[in-house]
Amino acid sequence: ESHYYKALTEEDKAKFDGKGLYLSKVPVEINKETATHQNSVNGMMNNEAEAIKNGLEQTGQFGIGQPVELTVGYNPSYGFLPDLLESAVDTSELGTTGIAKQTGQFVLDLDKARADKGANIALHSQGNPIVYNGIQYIMDQGEYKATGYFKTDTKNLEEDNKMTFVSFGSPKNGAEMKKLIKEKLDATYSGAYTKKDDFVGEALGGNSGNNGTATLQQKVDILNAFKLFGSNSPHSSYRCEDYGPKVQCGYRK
Numbered sequence: 001e002s003h004y005y006k007a008l009t010e011e012d013k014a015k016f017d018g019k020g021l022y023l024s025k026v027p028v029e030i031n032k033e034t035a036t037h038q039n040s041v042n043g044m045m046n047n048e049a050e051a052i053k054n055g056l057e058q059t060g061q062f063g064i065g066q067p068v069e070l071t072v073g074y075n076p077s078y079g080f081l082p083d084l085l086e087s088a089v090d091t092s093e094l095g096t097t098g099i100a101k102q103t104g105q106f107v108l109d110l111d112k113a114r115a116d117k118g119a120n121i122a123l124h125s126q127g128n129p130i131v132y133n134g135i136q137y138i139m140d141q142g143e144y145k146a147t148g149y150f151k152t153d154t155k156n157l158e159e160d161n162k163m164t165f166v167s168f169g170s171p172k173n174g175a176e177m178k179k180l181i182k183e184k185l186d187a188t189y190s191g192a193y194t195k196k197d198d199f200v201g202e203a204l205g206g207n208s209g210n211n212g213t214a215t216l217q218q219k220v221d222i223l224n225a226f227k228l229f230g231s232n233s234p235h236s237s238y239r240c241e242d243y244g245p246k247v248q249c250g251y252r253k
Helices: 010-016 048-058 080-092 098-113 127-140 174-184 199-204 216-220 223-229
Strands: 038-041 120-124 164-168 188-194 207-210
Touching: 010 048, 038 048, 038 098, 038 127, 048 120, 080 127, 098 127, 120 127, 127 174, 164 174, 174 188, 188 199, 199 207, 199 216, 199 223
Parallel strands: 038 120, 120 164, 164 188
Antiparallel strands: 188 207
């Protein structure tokens, strides 16, 4: 048993039992041989095991009898207050944190490696602003062009072969994410999906439901903030399969 597995709750361990999953013990360099179609970037206060579990759920890969491949662009946790400050910096765009710069490089490396096949990145919670700021940072450095720039087959520009992004419980507004991803990056944005009473997505991100806009009541309902810390927090356990055909779920080569 890996230390990742041992770090999970008994409930989450049961989700992995019988799946026969292999987890790498060291960081993997992103290149044409290692890059996967399904990828995820986790939110704050997640250990490695939780980030893997959430990523598998958000990419629809807990099914039995199908291949499973996922690369986690891990956003490490340093505790509640440091994570909160880090998230605030990237969400407000007052600066660009180190993890945002690293994550921007992760997206760039993935796009280079999967240029002719496409890739999907599921972003949960804080994963959204760090990817947003990371992409902005890499583009400002002149290193990142629009999706399709790295393709060797320039005729193969169908939507299915573009980089795709999807937001779950995002503190970054979906309209802003779409503007960056679709207009500047020329990639596909599958949308911002927010559970009812998810304080992070509704109050902080101004998102609601499936690609909707939060109402004033949702934005000011401070009581929902306390639900973040409960065992049944609406901010946790987003399942890819629950959000319709626009979201790319499951294994792809």
